[in-house]
Each structure stands twice: as structure tokens, then as C-alpha cells.
Amino acid sequence: MTEKKEKILEVALELFARQGYAVTSTSRIAKEAGVSEGLIFKHFVNKQGLLDAIVQNGMGDIERAINVCLRETNPKKSLAMSLDLALSLMREKKEFWQLTLSLKYQNPEIANKYHHNDIMKMLQTSLEDAFVKLDYQNPLAEAQLFGVLINSFFIQFIHEDNGQQESFLNFIKEKYKL
Amino acid sequence: MTEKKEKILEVALELFARQGYAVTSTSRIAKEAGVSEGLIFKHFVNKQGLLDAIVQNGMGDIERAINVCLRETNPKKSLAMSLDLALSLMREKKEFWQLTLSLKYQNPEIANKYHHNDIMKMLQTSLEDAFVKLDYQNPLAEAQLFGVLINSFFIQFIHEDNGQQESFLNFIKEKYKL
């Protein structure tokens, strides 16, 4: 991976996340990355190919982080870890979340290939395990609700970072006595 | 409001919601509405003006529906009504929700003027009232959580209508004994 290729990916992620995929032109990306426009197409074939590369990059990082979380067997620890993971992933990969979420509304094809709900589904099984172990009367529905809580935490944090996120997570932890 | 003007609004809402604002061309809207492209600019000045008109239309309908809901003084009934309102609004105005939500990622200017969080804020006060009356130990945070639950219900329903929405709402009602 050359320096310029990496710079293109970096700038494109930032612009796609901030402005949206459709309204970000390849010429703008090239200018901002200090690169000729032609180079983008040399490396990524077309604009969609550039987007694909960005999404694949991001998904790799996140899958690795989640797999660590899934190994926890203690149910309460597992639930708490899921919440902490959400917070840290959000802080470190905010631009990427913004992009994947926005693609749901702009680019249905790629949104069906990889979007952040896929990651949520990976977590869902481990959540269900946890609620079964904790003897909840309706563990599946509880897991669904918990997943939705994490999901909406993501969405809210993406839209406005007013610092209330941590207190909101703590409130959930109290509610589930984690 | 002439027939053709209404048809433009109808078609534009559908296309903006399905494809996104940026990628939907005025020529496409005109063709699909069976109207000359010039007419769009006669009625709405520019593309942004067309979007403004659509959003204002939708917000009017929804504000009226919400105001009915806010008059309820019984706390449990108020909370239950909020959930039912979310379901019915979603079913009747799905395209509009899709649009407003997608604008958050594509059109920051208009998203700040009117977006669906404004409507959530209208509900928030009535939710806080309800949880105070119900003697919850932390009514503000509870109201926030409840608002988030409604919020995420919207977002999930927009993305995939797999019929699980009603059962999810019922689960919340049970959890809050509504």
C-alpha cells in the first residue's frame, strides 16, 4: 500500500462520511488528497470500488475487536463488555460508523453487502446466551431489546456528541445490575 | 394547489426517500410525474425549494398527530399512547420518515432546520411528566431511555419491515407494565 493510495482512502472516508457518498466528487477527493484524479481510478477502478475498499478496511478492524468480546463466558461480564465495546468502537471509528449508517439511505446495494447491522447480529447470539444464563423469563426478546439499546446508542452518538453517552450507558448498566 | 404540483411533490418524496436527495435528478422527477422539468422550478424555485416544501408538508401532518397525544394526563396511558403513535405514524408516513432520517446524512443544513429528533423532543417533556407521576427514582433518565426506545423503533422499522415491530412494542409495554 503506497502512501498516496492510503491518503486517498483516508480523505475519501472523511468526505464520504461528512458529506455523503453521492455528493462527494472524485475530483474533490483527488484535490484534498494531493493526488491526480486519474490515480483514484488506477487503484480502485471506479468510484464504487473506492467505496468498497473503504468499507472492507473498516469492517476488518471491527470484526477483530468484536471477536475478543465474544470469548467472555460470564453473562454479566459479557453484557457489560458489549456496552463498553460499543463506546470504544464508536470513539475510535466514528467516521466509519457515520459512513456505513449513511449508506443505508444512499447506496442500497452496498448497504446489503455490509452494514453495521451485520455486526449487531454477531453480538446477538452472545447476548441471548447471557440472558439465558441469567434466567430471564424471555431471554430472546431481552437480547433483542439489549441489542436495540446498543444499536440506538450508536445512532444517537453519531448524530450528536453531547457527552451524555457515558451516563446513558451507566443507566443501562444499573438497570441490568451489571 | 394544482394537480401537477401535487404530483410533483408526491413523486419527489417517493424518489428522495428511496434513492436519496442528491442522486435524484429533477429530470427524473419530471419524467416520473408526467410533467415538464421547467414546471418544477416554476413552482419551487430550485431543487432545495422542492425539498423544503416536502418536509414542511410532512411535518405539518405529524405535529397535528402528536398534539392529540400530548393532551393525555394519565401517565401510563400517555406512555402507551406514545408507543402506539410511533407505530401508526410509521405505518402511514414511512416514506417521509425515511426521507427526514436520510437527510441527516446528506443535507446538514435542512437536517438542522427540521428533522425527526425535533419531534422526539416534543414528546420528551410529556415522557418526563409521566415518569415523575409514576414515582420512578430517576425520571429524567427513564424518559431519555424511553425516548431512545421509540427512536430506535423508528429507525429499525424504516430499514426492515419484518413484522417484529409489534411484538417489540408489546415487550416494552410489558416491561413498563402499561
Added chain:
DNA sequence: CATTGGTAAGTGATTAATTACTCATTATAA
């Protein structure tokens, strides 16, 4: 040590298509 040949990285002018928008003109209805 040169010199050659091959390859990938990178450029920038150019292209065809599409875009939002304009405007002179025509139809319609009160």
C-alpha cells in the same frame, strides 16, 4: 559496474454524459 527491460505509480488533459436551471413560447381557464 553500467545498461537494458519490465512494471507499477502517478499525471493531467480530455471526453461524453448528466446536472440544475433558464427562458421564450404556448395553452388554459376565469
Added chain:
DNA sequence: TTATAATGAGTAATTAATCACTTACCAATG
């Protein structure tokens, strides 16, 4: 008659993508 509704050809700007070309690097060969 007069204002408004509606048309559709036209325009300047922007777009994604292509193309012929240059540069940098590196290994093999004589």
C-alpha cells in the same frame, strides 16, 4: 383579456471515467 399553468429546447457547469504519457524503482544481463 389577462394572469397563471405548463412546455421543451437550450445552457453552462460538473461529473465519472479514459487515455496517452512520464517517472521511479528494481532485477537481470553482459
